[in-house]
Amino acid sequence: MPTSEPKSRKNDPETTKQDILAVATEEFAAYGLAGARVDAIAERTKTSKRMIYYYFGGKEDLYLAVLERSYRSIRVLESNLGLGKLSPVDALRRLIESTFEYDEKNPDFIRLVAGENINRAEHIRRSTLLRDVNTSIITTLTEVVRRGREDGSFKRDIDPIDLHMMISALCIFRVANRYTFGALFRRDMLDPTLTDTHRAMTCEMIIGYMTSEGGDAPLCLTGAA
Amino acid sequence: MPTSEPKSRKNDPETTKQDILAVATEEFAAYGLAGARVDAIAERTKTSKRMIYYYFGGKEDLYLAVLERSYRSIRVLESNLGLGKLSPVDALRRLIESTFEYDEKNPDFIRLVAGENINRAEHIRRSTLLRDVNTSIITTLTEVVRRGREDGSFKRDIDPIDLHMMISALCIFRVANRYTFGALFRRDMLDPTLTDTHRAMTCEMIIGYMTSEGGDAPLCLTGAA
DNA sequence: GTCTATATCCCGATAGAC
DNA sequence: GTCTATCGGGATATAGAC
Numbered sequence: 488m489p490t491s492e493p494k495s496r497k498n499d500p501e502t503t504k505q506d507i508l509a510v511a512t513e514e515f516a517a518y519g520l521a522g523a524r525v526d527a528i529a530e531r532t533k534t535s536k537r538m539i540y541y542y543f544g545g546k547e548d549l550y551l552a553v554l555e556r557s558y559r560s561i562r563v564l565e566s567n568l569g570l571g572k573l574s575p576v577d578a579l580r581r582l583i584e585s586t587f588e589y590d591e592k593n594p595d596f597i598r599l600v601a602g603e604n605i606n607r608a609e610h611i612r613r614s615t616l617l618r619d620v621n622t623s624i625i626t627t628l629t630e631v632v633r634r635g636r637e638d639g640s641f642k643r644d645i646d647p648i649d650l651h652m653m654i655s656a657l658c659i660f661r662v663a664n665r666y667t668f669g670a671l672f673r674r675d676m677l678d679p680t681l682t683d684t685h686r687a688m689t690c691e692m693i694i695g696y697m698t699s700e701g702g703d704a705p706l707c708l709t710g711a712a
Numbered sequence: 713m714p715t716s717e718p719k720s721r722k723n724d725p726e727t728t729k730q731d732i733l734a735v736a737t738e739e740f741a742a743y744g745l746a747g748a749r750v751d752a753i754a755e756r757t758k759t760s761k762r763m764i765y766y767y768f769g770g771k772e773d774l775y776l777a778v779l780e781r782s783y784r785s786i787r788v789l790e791s792n793l794g795l796g797k798l799s800p801v802d803a804l805r806r807l808i809e810s811t812f813e814y815d816e817k818n819p820d821f822i823r824l825v826a827g828e829n830i831n832r833a834e835h836i837r838r839s840t841l842l843r844d845v846n847t848s849i850i851t852t853l854t855e856v857v858r859r860g861r862e863d864g865s866f867k868r869d870i871d872p873i874d875l876h877m878m879i880s881a882l883c884i885f886r887v888a889n890r891y892t893f894g895a896l897f898r899r900d901m902l903d904p905t906l907t908d909t910h911r912a913m914t915c916e917m918i919i920g921y922m923t924s925e926g927g928d929a930p931l932c933l934t935g936a937a
Numbered sequence: 938g939t940c941t942a943t944a945t946c947c948c949g950a951t952a953g954a955c
Numbered sequence: 956g957t958c959t960a961t962c963g964g965g966a967t968a969t970a971g972a973c
Contacts, residue, residue: 500938503938518746518830519744519746519747519827519830520747521743521744521746521747522744522745522746522747522830524965524966524967525966525967525968526965526966526967534938534939535939535940535941536967536968537938537939537940537941537968537969538938538939538940540967540968540969541938541939545967545968546967546968598829598830600889600892601826601829601830601888602744602830603891603892604823604826604888604889604890604891604892605743605744605747605823605826605827605830606891607891608891608892608894608895611891611892611895611896612895617895617896618895618896618898621896621897625897645913648893648897648899649906649909649910649913651897652885652886652893652901653882653913653917655885655889656881656882656884656885656886657878657881657882659881659885659889660877660880660881660884660885661877661881663826663829663888664825664829664880664884665829666828666829666831666832666833666836667825667828667829667833667836668873668877669833670833670836670837670842670843671836671842671843671846672846672850672873672876673843674873676877681874684874685874687926688870688874688878688921691921691926692878692917692918692920692921693917695917695920695921695924696913696916696917696920699920699924701912701916725956728956749947749948749949750948750949750950751947751948751949759956759957760957760958760959761949761950762950762951762956762957762958762959763956763957763958765949765950765951766956766957770949770950771948771949771950938973939972939973940971940972940973941970941971941972942969942970942971942972943968943969943970943971944967944968944969944970945966945967945968945969946965946966946967946968947964947965947966947967948963948964948965948966949962949963949964949965950961950962950963950964951960951961951962951963952959952960952961952962953958953959953960954957954958954959955956955957955958
Protein backbone atom coordinates (compact mmCIF):
# COMPACT_ATOMS: atom_id res chain seq x y z
CA MET A 488 0.00 0.00 0.00
CA PRO A 489 1.64 3.25 -1.12
CA THR A 490 2.02 6.06 1.38
CA SER A 491 0.76 8.56 -1.18
CA GLU A 492 -2.83 7.53 -0.40
CA PRO A 493 -3.58 9.02 3.02
CA LYS A 494 -7.35 8.82 2.64
CA SER A 495 -7.44 5.25 3.94
CA ARG A 496 -5.90 6.26 7.25
CA LYS A 497 -8.22 6.52 10.18
CA ASN A 498 -7.18 10.03 11.17
CA ASP A 499 -6.53 12.32 8.28
CA PRO A 500 -5.93 16.03 8.88
CA GLU A 501 -9.20 17.21 7.38
CA THR A 502 -11.34 14.95 9.56
CA THR A 503 -9.40 16.00 12.63
CA LYS A 504 -9.85 19.69 11.81
CA GLN A 505 -13.58 19.29 11.23
CA ASP A 506 -13.89 17.40 14.50
CA ILE A 507 -12.13 20.19 16.36
CA LEU A 508 -14.28 22.83 14.65
CA ALA A 509 -17.52 21.08 15.55
CA VAL A 510 -16.61 20.76 19.22
CA ALA A 511 -15.22 24.31 19.35
CA THR A 512 -18.44 25.67 17.89
CA GLU A 513 -20.40 24.19 20.78
CA GLU A 514 -17.95 25.43 23.39
CA PHE A 515 -17.70 28.99 22.06
CA ALA A 516 -21.47 29.14 21.61
CA ALA A 517 -22.03 27.89 25.14
CA TYR A 518 -19.63 30.19 26.97
CA GLY A 519 -18.46 32.92 24.61
CA LEU A 520 -14.85 33.56 23.67
CA ALA A 521 -13.75 34.64 27.14
CA GLY A 522 -15.65 31.90 28.95
CA ALA A 523 -14.71 29.04 26.63
CA ARG A 524 -11.88 26.75 27.73
CA VAL A 525 -9.40 25.23 25.31
CA ASP A 526 -8.97 22.33 27.72
CA ALA A 527 -12.69 21.64 27.58
CA ILE A 528 -12.62 21.62 23.78
CA ALA A 529 -9.65 19.26 23.68
CA GLU A 530 -11.26 16.91 26.15
CA ARG A 531 -14.32 16.34 23.98
CA THR A 532 -12.29 16.03 20.79
CA LYS A 533 -10.93 12.81 19.35
CA THR A 534 -7.51 14.44 19.39
CA SER A 535 -5.47 16.44 21.93
CA LYS A 536 -4.97 20.04 22.94
CA ARG A 537 -1.62 20.13 21.22
CA MET A 538 -3.32 19.50 17.88
CA ILE A 539 -5.57 22.53 18.31
CA TYR A 540 -2.53 24.75 18.49
CA TYR A 541 -0.88 22.77 15.72
CA TYR A 542 -3.77 23.21 13.27
CA PHE A 543 -5.27 26.55 14.25
CA GLY A 544 -2.53 28.47 16.01
CA GLY A 545 -4.38 29.54 19.13
CA LYS A 546 -7.69 30.10 20.84
CA GLU A 547 -8.63 33.25 18.94
CA ASP A 548 -7.71 31.82 15.55
CA LEU A 549 -9.84 28.77 16.27
CA TYR A 550 -12.67 31.09 17.25
CA LEU A 551 -12.43 32.95 13.94
CA ALA A 552 -12.45 29.67 12.02
CA VAL A 553 -15.63 28.70 13.87
CA LEU A 554 -17.27 32.00 12.93
CA GLU A 555 -16.34 31.60 9.27
CA ARG A 556 -17.73 28.09 9.10
CA SER A 557 -20.98 29.10 10.80
CA TYR A 558 -21.70 32.14 8.64
CA ARG A 559 -20.91 30.23 5.48
CA SER A 560 -23.45 27.59 6.46
CA ILE A 561 -26.45 29.93 6.66
CA ARG A 562 -25.49 31.97 3.60
CA VAL A 563 -25.16 28.81 1.48
CA LEU A 564 -28.58 27.65 2.63
CA GLU A 565 -30.19 30.99 1.73
CA SER A 566 -28.62 30.92 -1.71
CA ASN A 567 -30.28 27.58 -2.53
CA LEU A 568 -33.88 28.59 -1.90
CA GLY A 569 -34.70 29.21 -5.56
CA LEU A 570 -36.32 32.57 -4.82
CA GLY A 571 -36.02 33.73 -8.42
CA LYS A 572 -38.86 31.43 -9.47
CA LEU A 573 -41.29 32.85 -6.91
CA SER A 574 -43.30 36.05 -6.88
CA PRO A 575 -41.69 38.80 -4.77
CA VAL A 576 -44.15 38.28 -1.90
CA ASP A 577 -43.72 34.52 -1.94
CA ALA A 578 -39.96 34.87 -2.21
CA LEU A 579 -39.96 37.16 0.81
CA ARG A 580 -42.18 34.78 2.75
CA ARG A 581 -40.00 31.84 1.89
CA LEU A 582 -36.87 33.68 2.98
CA ILE A 583 -38.46 34.74 6.27
CA GLU A 584 -39.70 31.23 7.03
CA SER A 585 -36.34 29.70 6.17
CA THR A 586 -34.57 32.17 8.44
CA PHE A 587 -37.08 31.51 11.19
CA GLU A 588 -36.57 27.75 10.99
CA TYR A 589 -32.81 27.97 10.65
CA ASP A 590 -32.41 30.22 13.68
CA GLU A 591 -34.65 28.04 15.80
CA LYS A 592 -32.70 24.93 14.81
CA ASN A 593 -29.28 26.55 15.22
CA PRO A 594 -29.12 28.35 18.56
CA ASP A 595 -25.35 27.86 18.55
CA PHE A 596 -25.03 30.20 15.59
CA ILE A 597 -27.20 32.83 17.28
CA ARG A 598 -25.16 32.61 20.45
CA LEU A 599 -21.90 32.93 18.54
CA VAL A 600 -23.12 36.13 16.90
CA ALA A 601 -24.32 37.49 20.24
CA GLY A 602 -20.94 36.75 21.76
CA GLU A 603 -19.13 38.40 18.89
CA ASN A 604 -21.18 41.54 19.46
CA ILE A 605 -20.03 41.52 23.07
CA ASN A 606 -16.52 41.51 21.56
CA ARG A 607 -17.53 44.49 19.40
CA ALA A 608 -16.99 42.29 16.33
CA GLU A 609 -13.26 42.77 16.56
CA HIS A 610 -12.60 39.28 15.24
CA ILE A 611 -15.11 39.42 12.40
CA ARG A 612 -13.61 42.73 11.39
CA ARG A 613 -10.23 41.11 10.73
CA SER A 614 -11.71 38.69 8.19
CA THR A 615 -12.34 39.85 4.64
CA LEU A 616 -13.55 36.32 3.92
CA LEU A 617 -16.47 36.84 6.30
CA ARG A 618 -17.42 40.06 4.59
CA ASP A 619 -17.35 38.39 1.18
CA VAL A 620 -19.37 35.40 2.33
CA ASN A 621 -22.09 37.65 3.74
CA THR A 622 -22.68 39.79 0.65
CA SER A 623 -24.97 37.12 -0.81
CA ILE A 624 -27.91 37.80 1.50
CA ILE A 625 -27.93 41.48 0.60
CA THR A 626 -27.67 40.69 -3.09
CA THR A 627 -30.61 38.32 -2.76
CA LEU A 628 -32.76 40.82 -0.89
CA THR A 629 -31.88 43.64 -3.28
CA GLU A 630 -33.23 41.57 -6.16
CA VAL A 631 -36.43 40.60 -4.31
CA VAL A 632 -37.12 44.21 -3.36
CA ARG A 633 -36.42 45.42 -6.90
CA ARG A 634 -38.90 42.94 -8.37
CA GLY A 635 -41.53 43.74 -5.76
CA ARG A 636 -41.25 47.44 -6.44
CA GLU A 637 -41.40 46.82 -10.15
CA ASP A 638 -44.61 44.78 -10.10
CA GLY A 639 -46.17 47.02 -7.47
CA SER A 640 -46.60 44.44 -4.71
CA PHE A 641 -44.17 46.25 -2.41
CA LYS A 642 -45.29 49.75 -1.49
CA ARG A 643 -42.28 50.63 0.65
CA ASP A 644 -38.98 51.96 -0.60
CA ILE A 645 -36.76 50.14 1.84
CA ASP A 646 -33.01 49.67 1.99
CA PRO A 647 -32.35 45.92 1.59
CA ILE A 648 -29.99 46.03 4.58
CA ASP A 649 -32.81 47.43 6.73
CA LEU A 650 -35.12 44.67 5.51
CA HIS A 651 -32.49 42.11 6.45
CA MET A 652 -32.23 43.81 9.83
CA MET A 653 -35.97 43.49 10.49
CA ILE A 654 -36.12 39.85 9.41
CA SER A 655 -33.09 39.03 11.53
CA ALA A 656 -34.42 40.95 14.52
CA LEU A 657 -37.71 39.07 14.68
CA CYS A 658 -36.24 35.64 13.95
CA ILE A 659 -33.19 35.95 16.19
CA PHE A 660 -34.68 37.56 19.26
CA ARG A 661 -36.72 34.62 20.49
CA VAL A 662 -33.63 32.42 20.29
CA ALA A 663 -31.05 34.93 21.51
CA ASN A 664 -33.11 36.13 24.49
CA ARG A 665 -34.77 32.86 25.30
CA TYR A 666 -33.19 32.52 28.71
CA THR A 667 -33.75 35.99 30.14
CA PHE A 668 -37.32 35.98 28.83
CA GLY A 669 -37.93 32.57 30.31
CA ALA A 670 -36.53 33.58 33.67
CA LEU A 671 -38.31 36.92 33.87
CA PHE A 672 -41.70 36.13 32.31
CA ARG A 673 -41.98 32.38 32.80
CA ARG A 674 -42.53 31.76 29.11
CA ASP A 675 -40.25 29.60 26.98
CA MET A 676 -40.24 31.30 23.60
CA LEU A 677 -39.07 28.08 21.93
CA ASP A 678 -41.92 26.00 23.29
CA PRO A 679 -43.14 23.94 20.31
CA THR A 680 -46.73 25.06 20.84
CA LEU A 681 -45.66 28.65 20.08
CA THR A 682 -43.74 28.01 16.88
CA ASP A 683 -46.64 28.36 14.45
CA THR A 684 -47.91 31.50 16.17
CA HIS A 685 -44.53 33.19 16.16
CA ARG A 686 -43.72 32.24 12.58
CA ALA A 687 -47.06 33.61 11.40
CA MET A 688 -46.61 36.82 13.40
CA THR A 689 -43.16 37.33 11.94
CA CYS A 690 -44.28 36.80 8.35
CA GLU A 691 -47.39 38.94 8.63
CA MET A 692 -45.57 41.77 10.35
CA ILE A 693 -42.89 42.06 7.68
CA ILE A 694 -44.97 41.22 4.62
CA GLY A 695 -47.79 43.39 5.93
CA TYR A 696 -45.36 46.27 6.26
CA MET A 697 -43.91 45.81 2.78
CA THR A 698 -47.28 45.51 1.04
CA SER A 699 -49.06 48.38 2.84
CA GLU A 700 -48.92 52.08 2.12
CA GLY A 701 -46.88 54.28 4.41
CA GLY A 702 -47.23 57.91 5.38
CA ASP A 703 -46.32 60.53 7.92
CA ALA A 704 -49.01 59.51 10.37
CA PRO A 705 -50.72 56.61 8.72
CA LEU A 706 -52.36 54.94 11.64
CA CYS A 707 -55.29 56.40 13.52
CA LEU A 708 -53.58 59.54 14.78
CA THR A 709 -56.72 61.67 14.28
CA GLY A 710 -57.75 63.23 17.55
CA ALA A 711 -54.54 62.46 19.36
CA ALA A 712 -52.65 65.11 21.31
CA MET B 713 -20.62 68.36 64.99
CA PRO B 714 -22.37 65.19 66.11
CA THR B 715 -21.31 61.88 64.60
CA SER B 716 -24.94 60.89 64.09
CA GLU B 717 -25.04 63.01 60.93
CA PRO B 718 -22.97 61.07 58.40
CA LYS B 719 -24.40 62.87 55.39
CA SER B 720 -21.80 65.60 55.62
CA ARG B 721 -18.92 63.15 55.21
CA LYS B 722 -17.26 63.05 51.86
CA ASN B 723 -17.46 59.27 51.46
CA ASP B 724 -20.63 57.74 52.81
CA PRO B 725 -21.42 54.08 52.12
CA GLU B 726 -24.33 54.76 49.77
CA THR B 727 -22.29 57.03 47.51
CA THR B 728 -19.46 54.52 47.43
CA LYS B 729 -21.80 51.69 46.52
CA GLN B 730 -23.44 53.69 43.74
CA ASP B 731 -20.02 54.63 42.41
CA ILE B 732 -18.99 50.98 42.32
CA LEU B 733 -22.27 49.98 40.65
CA ALA B 734 -21.92 52.60 37.92
CA VAL B 735 -18.39 51.55 37.03
CA ALA B 736 -19.24 47.84 37.27
CA THR B 737 -22.15 48.35 34.89
CA GLU B 738 -19.80 49.70 32.25
CA GLU B 739 -17.26 46.93 32.76
CA PHE B 740 -19.75 44.06 32.70
CA ALA B 741 -21.52 45.58 29.70
CA ALA B 742 -18.23 46.00 27.87
CA TYR B 743 -16.78 42.53 28.44
CA GLY B 744 -19.49 40.27 29.87
CA LEU B 745 -19.27 38.48 33.19
CA ALA B 746 -16.41 36.19 32.19
CA GLY B 747 -14.44 38.91 30.41
CA ALA B 748 -14.88 41.62 33.05
CA ARG B 749 -12.02 42.20 35.50
CA VAL B 750 -12.56 43.12 39.11
CA ASP B 751 -9.21 44.89 39.07
CA ALA B 752 -10.35 47.03 36.16
CA ILE B 753 -13.52 48.00 38.03
CA ALA B 754 -11.60 48.89 41.18
CA GLU B 755 -9.10 50.97 39.24
CA ARG B 756 -11.76 53.27 37.82
CA THR B 757 -13.62 53.55 41.12
CA LYS B 758 -13.02 56.21 43.73
CA THR B 759 -12.46 53.39 46.21
CA SER B 760 -10.43 50.15 46.24
CA LYS B 761 -10.90 46.51 45.29
CA ARG B 762 -11.20 45.55 48.92
CA MET B 763 -14.37 47.62 49.20
CA ILE B 764 -16.03 45.78 46.34
CA TYR B 765 -15.74 42.56 48.29
CA TYR B 766 -16.70 44.35 51.50
CA TYR B 767 -19.95 45.74 50.09
CA PHE B 768 -20.99 43.17 47.51
CA GLY B 769 -19.33 39.91 48.51
CA GLY B 770 -17.80 38.93 45.20
CA LYS B 771 -17.74 39.33 41.45
CA GLU B 772 -20.96 37.44 40.76
CA ASP B 773 -22.91 39.21 43.50
CA LEU B 774 -21.80 42.54 42.12
CA TYR B 775 -22.91 41.41 38.69
CA LEU B 776 -26.35 40.53 39.99
CA ALA B 777 -26.65 43.90 41.72
CA VAL B 778 -25.82 45.57 38.40
CA LEU B 779 -28.54 43.59 36.63
CA GLU B 780 -31.12 44.51 39.25
CA ARG B 781 -30.29 48.19 39.05
CA SER B 782 -30.43 48.19 35.25
CA TYR B 783 -33.75 46.39 34.89
CA ARG B 784 -35.34 48.55 37.56
CA SER B 785 -34.31 51.64 35.64
CA ILE B 786 -36.16 50.77 32.42
CA ARG B 787 -39.24 49.37 34.17
CA VAL B 788 -39.60 52.55 36.27
CA LEU B 789 -39.36 54.67 33.15
CA GLU B 790 -42.05 52.66 31.37
CA SER B 791 -44.35 52.95 34.36
CA ASN B 792 -44.25 56.74 34.21
CA LEU B 793 -45.41 57.19 30.63
CA GLY B 794 -49.02 57.93 31.52
CA LEU B 795 -50.36 55.48 28.94
CA GLY B 796 -53.76 55.28 30.64
CA LYS B 797 -54.68 58.72 29.34
CA LEU B 798 -53.99 57.81 25.70
CA SER B 799 -55.98 55.82 23.19
CA PRO B 800 -54.78 52.21 22.82
CA VAL B 801 -53.02 52.94 19.53
CA ASP B 802 -51.35 56.06 20.86
CA ALA B 803 -50.39 54.28 24.06
CA LEU B 804 -48.78 51.50 22.04
CA ARG B 805 -46.97 54.00 19.85
CA ARG B 806 -45.71 55.89 22.85
CA LEU B 807 -44.45 52.71 24.48
CA ILE B 808 -42.68 51.61 21.29
CA GLU B 809 -41.04 55.00 20.80
CA SER B 810 -39.94 55.17 24.42
CA THR B 811 -38.43 51.70 24.20
CA PHE B 812 -36.73 52.60 20.93
CA GLU B 813 -35.19 55.74 22.43
CA TYR B 814 -34.22 54.08 25.70
CA ASP B 815 -32.46 51.16 24.00
CA GLU B 816 -30.59 53.45 21.66
CA LYS B 817 -29.44 55.62 24.55
CA ASN B 818 -28.56 52.70 26.84
CA PRO B 819 -26.43 50.20 24.93
CA ASP B 820 -24.92 49.08 28.22
CA PHE B 821 -28.26 47.67 29.31
CA ILE B 822 -28.69 45.83 26.00
CA ARG B 823 -25.21 44.36 26.26
CA LEU B 824 -25.81 43.24 29.84
CA VAL B 825 -28.92 41.35 28.78
CA ALA B 826 -27.10 39.81 25.82
CA GLY B 827 -24.33 38.68 28.13
CA GLU B 828 -26.79 37.23 30.60
CA ASN B 829 -28.32 35.17 27.80
CA ILE B 830 -24.87 33.79 27.06
CA ASN B 831 -24.90 32.75 30.75
CA ARG B 832 -28.29 31.12 30.15
CA ALA B 833 -29.78 33.59 32.63
CA GLU B 834 -28.47 31.58 35.54
CA HIS B 835 -27.92 34.72 37.61
CA ILE B 836 -31.24 36.35 36.82
CA ARG B 837 -32.93 33.10 37.74
CA ARG B 838 -31.62 33.32 41.29
CA SER B 839 -33.28 36.70 41.87
CA THR B 840 -36.96 36.84 42.75
CA LEU B 841 -36.54 40.61 42.95
CA LEU B 842 -35.79 40.72 39.24
CA ARG B 843 -38.89 38.73 38.43
CA ASP B 844 -41.03 41.04 40.55
CA VAL B 845 -39.55 44.18 39.04
CA ASN B 846 -40.27 42.98 35.52
CA THR B 847 -43.93 42.14 35.95
CA SER B 848 -44.86 45.80 35.42
CA ILE B 849 -44.23 45.82 31.65
CA ILE B 850 -46.52 42.83 31.15
CA THR B 851 -49.21 44.38 33.34
CA THR B 852 -48.97 47.56 31.30
CA LEU B 853 -49.19 45.77 27.96
CA THR B 854 -52.05 43.58 29.12
CA GLU B 855 -54.09 46.68 29.88
CA VAL B 856 -53.28 48.36 26.57
CA VAL B 857 -54.20 45.25 24.61
CA ARG B 858 -57.42 44.82 26.58
CA ARG B 859 -58.53 48.39 25.84
CA GLY B 860 -57.59 48.09 22.17
CA ARG B 861 -59.56 44.91 21.79
CA GLU B 862 -62.50 46.48 23.58
CA ASP B 863 -62.74 49.56 21.40
CA GLY B 864 -62.02 47.56 18.25
CA SER B 865 -58.78 49.28 17.23
CA PHE B 866 -56.71 46.12 17.71
CA LYS B 867 -57.80 43.28 15.44
CA ARG B 868 -55.31 40.70 16.73
CA ASP B 869 -55.74 38.52 19.76
CA ILE B 870 -52.15 38.58 20.92
CA ASP B 871 -50.50 37.40 24.11
CA PRO B 872 -49.06 40.51 25.82
CA ILE B 873 -45.77 38.67 26.34
CA ASP B 874 -45.53 38.08 22.60
CA LEU B 875 -46.24 41.73 21.94
CA HIS B 876 -43.47 42.65 24.36
CA MET B 877 -41.22 40.20 22.51
CA MET B 878 -41.87 41.84 19.15
CA ILE B 879 -41.31 45.37 20.47
CA SER B 880 -38.13 44.30 22.21
CA ALA B 881 -36.88 42.39 19.18
CA LEU B 882 -37.12 45.36 16.81
CA CYS B 883 -35.82 47.94 19.28
CA ILE B 884 -32.99 45.84 20.70
CA PHE B 885 -31.58 44.26 17.56
CA ARG B 886 -30.06 47.35 16.02
CA VAL B 887 -28.23 48.06 19.27
CA ALA B 888 -27.33 44.48 20.22
CA ASN B 889 -26.05 43.52 16.77
CA ARG B 890 -24.61 46.86 15.81
CA TYR B 891 -21.04 45.63 15.61
CA THR B 892 -21.46 42.45 13.56
CA PHE B 893 -23.81 44.27 11.19
CA GLY B 894 -21.39 47.14 10.85
CA ALA B 895 -18.48 44.81 10.17
CA LEU B 896 -20.32 42.57 7.70
CA PHE B 897 -22.49 45.05 5.81
CA ARG B 898 -20.65 48.33 6.30
CA ARG B 899 -23.71 50.04 7.75
CA ASP B 900 -23.80 51.54 11.23
CA MET B 901 -27.34 50.92 12.42
CA LEU B 902 -27.00 53.68 15.02
CA ASP B 903 -26.00 56.32 12.50
CA PRO B 904 -28.08 59.39 13.45
CA THR B 905 -29.35 59.76 9.88
CA LEU B 906 -31.10 56.37 10.21
CA THR B 907 -32.84 56.96 13.53
CA ASP B 908 -36.06 58.46 12.15
CA THR B 909 -36.36 55.80 9.47
CA HIS B 910 -35.86 52.93 11.88
CA ARG B 911 -38.20 54.34 14.50
CA ALA B 912 -40.94 54.83 11.91
CA MET B 913 -40.42 51.32 10.51
CA THR B 914 -40.63 49.83 13.98
CA CYS B 915 -43.83 51.67 14.89
CA GLU B 916 -45.57 51.00 11.60
CA MET B 917 -44.66 47.34 11.58
CA ILE B 918 -46.07 46.67 15.04
CA ILE B 919 -49.04 49.03 14.96
CA GLY B 920 -49.82 47.96 11.42
CA TYR B 921 -49.87 44.37 12.55
CA MET B 922 -52.10 45.06 15.55
CA THR B 923 -54.62 47.15 13.63
CA SER B 924 -54.91 44.94 10.54
CA GLU B 925 -57.00 41.82 10.05
CA GLY B 926 -55.23 38.49 10.16
CA GLY B 927 -56.02 35.21 8.45
CA ASP B 928 -54.58 31.94 7.26
CA ALA B 929 -53.10 33.38 4.10
CA PRO B 930 -53.93 37.05 4.29
CA LEU B 931 -51.39 38.52 1.97
CA CYS B 932 -51.51 38.12 -1.80
CA LEU B 933 -51.20 34.37 -1.94
CA THR B 934 -53.63 34.08 -4.85
CA GLY B 935 -51.97 32.39 -7.76
CA ALA B 936 -48.99 31.20 -5.76
CA ALA B 937 -47.80 27.60 -5.88
C1' DG C 938 1.28 14.01 13.81
C1' DT C 939 0.56 12.78 18.54
C1' DC C 940 1.22 12.52 23.34
C1' DT C 941 2.37 14.07 28.52
C1' DA C 942 4.23 17.28 31.40
C1' DT C 943 5.08 21.84 32.49
C1' DA C 944 6.20 26.88 32.14
C1' DT C 945 4.16 31.27 32.65
C1' DC C 946 0.88 34.45 33.46
C1' DC C 947 -3.29 36.36 35.19
C1' DC C 948 -7.21 36.91 38.07
C1' DG C 949 -10.43 36.45 42.05
C1' DA C 950 -10.22 36.57 46.73
C1' DT C 951 -8.11 37.43 51.31
C1' DA C 952 -4.83 38.71 55.16
C1' DG C 953 -3.84 41.94 58.33
C1' DA C 954 -2.50 46.61 59.72
C1' DC C 955 -4.61 51.13 60.72
C1' DG D 956 -14.21 51.50 56.51
C1' DT D 957 -9.92 51.72 54.02
C1' DC D 958 -5.47 50.45 52.34
C1' DT D 959 -1.30 47.40 50.34
C1' DA D 960 0.58 43.12 49.53
C1' DT D 961 -0.02 38.54 48.39
C1' DC D 962 -1.93 33.75 48.07
C1' DG D 963 -3.67 30.05 45.37
C1' DG D 964 -6.19 28.24 41.47
C1' DG D 965 -6.62 27.78 36.82
C1' DA D 966 -5.99 29.03 32.10
C1' DT D 967 -3.22 29.57 27.66
C1' DA D 968 0.50 28.12 25.43
C1' DT D 969 4.81 25.39 24.77
C1' DA D 970 8.64 21.93 25.39
C1' DG D 971 10.34 17.85 23.97
C1' DA D 972 10.06 12.82 23.40
C1' DC D 973 8.22 9.35 20.09
